Amino acid sequence: MEQYDRRPARQVTVPLVRRDSIGASHHVLTFEYDTPLEAQAGQFVMVRGTNWGQSPFLPRPMSLLHGGKRPSILVKVVGEGTRRLANAEPGDLFSVLAPLGRPWSPCSSHRVPILVAGGVGVCPLLFLARTLKQQGIRPVALYGGRSSGDLVLYEELQAESDLRLATEDGSAGVKGKVTALLDEALMEADGRATVYTCGPRAMMASVVAAARKANVPCEVSLETVMACGYGVCLGCAVPRFDGGYVYACSEGACIDGRVIDWKK
Ligand SMILES: Cc1cc2nc3c(=O)[nH]c(=O)nc-3n(C[C@H](O)[C@H](O)[C@H](O)COP(=O)(O)OP(=O)(O)OC[C@H]3O[C@@H](n4cnc5c(N)ncnc54)[C@H](O)[C@@H]3O)c2cc1C
Ligand code: FES
Structure with missing residues (x-):
């Protein structure tokens, strides 16, 4: 397997700054970081609202749309965790562990x-x-x-x-x-x-x-x-x-x- 530049994942508590809804089922959530999230294409986050209480107990994996100071994810509502993500409001706090996973392999210019x-x-x-x-x-x-x-x-x-x-x-x-x-x-x-x-x-x-x-x-x-x-x-x-x-x-x-x- 090809090696890649593995940045250590950071667990941070960050606010949601935007929720852009695309119909009822799809929502782009944008978080604000103090220091930019250095993520590569294909990496993901584990995300959980700090106000979720006991349910759902586990964070939810979501692919990153991009990293940086304001990383975003796209959420499709399928169950309780994604419903809570979809109902979040700017200012709500989230615990985010990222960047996670192996990114896409690079593509050379002659492919x-x-x-x-x-x-x-x-x-x-x-x-x-x-x-x-x-x-x-x-x-x-x-x-x-x-x-x-x-x-x-x-x-x-x-x-x-x-x-x-x-x-x-x-x-x-x-x-x-x-x-x-x-x-x-x-x-x-x-x-x-x-x-x-x-x-x-x-x-x-x-x-x-x-x-x-x-x-x-x-x-x-x-x-x-x-x-x-x-x-x-x-x-x-x-x-x-x-x-x-x-x-x-x-x-x-x-x-x-x-x-x-x-x-x-
Ligand atoms: C690396 C990774 C990246 C992902 N990226 C995205 C993303 O960018 N956008 C997005 O909307 N979703 C993404 N998902 C899927 C997302 O994590 C699940 O939809 C979510 O965890 C469901 O949580 P829930 O509490 O809403 O649903 P649950 O109540 O946990 O489950 C509801 C229903 O969905 C099914 N389900 C739950 N998780 C998955 C899954 N991973 N695959 C197939 N079926 C599942 C359950 O079996 C159940 O039938 C990603 C998953 C992984 C592992
Ligand atoms: S999700 Fe725990 S080992 Fe992969």
Whole structure:
């Protein structure tokens, strides 16, 4: 596995300074740090409101949209923790442990980065697209969801990439799954693609299979359930194809997709 510049994670208590809601289900939360959070694309935070009491007890993992003095996350409401995040108001205090996890591997200038996002899997890929832009690289981005309402932050992604959309109900982009766009993008890249993907497990399994068929590298971001986020609880084990497990928080979240047993 490629080495990376691992900055130690810091546990801080920071205020929320903005909550930008995108409909009822999606919310961008921005926190204010005293000293900038030095995070790399693909890294995540463990976040918990200081006023949450006993429930939910554990912090929630969220990918970073960017680091800096005012790091942001995008939250989709699925349960109690994300509902509490979505209802937070500016001034509310949060305990944040960051930066965590292995970031995306760098993409050399003679490769063609293809970013494949499903739903809120867009977060670590938008951070990656912004990082690539700073290096003068404009990636191809393929973004899919059930309907147009799932394609949050697509305008931000469009600003950084050659963006193509797919929705299962046809309300935006081509009708069908995002993976339907991948074969064409891989063909255009003519063997020089490096694929990065984050989204539902079945989508990532298809993306890894397509990249394998095209004989190009493919990294995935593993968004399994996590309790600690830094390799202590062993609750984030994901089966390896060659037996045993990888721990998504410490060996991922970003990892070579070929390492994972996608059938289990
Ligand atoms: C590294 C990482 C990065 C993530 N980044 C984001 C992000 O940028 N934005 C975002 O909205 N979410 C992200 N998630 C998922 C997010 O952490 C969960 O949705 C959240 O913890 C759910 O908490 P809850 O209390 O609202 O729901 P819970 O009450 O804990 O669960 C509600 C339902 O969601 C399911 N669920 C919970 N966690 C997950 C999960 N990780 N994967 C699949 N199903 C789950 C449960 O099984 C249950 O059915 C990320 C997860 C990881 C591990
Ligand atoms: S979440 Fe605890 S070891 Fe990975």
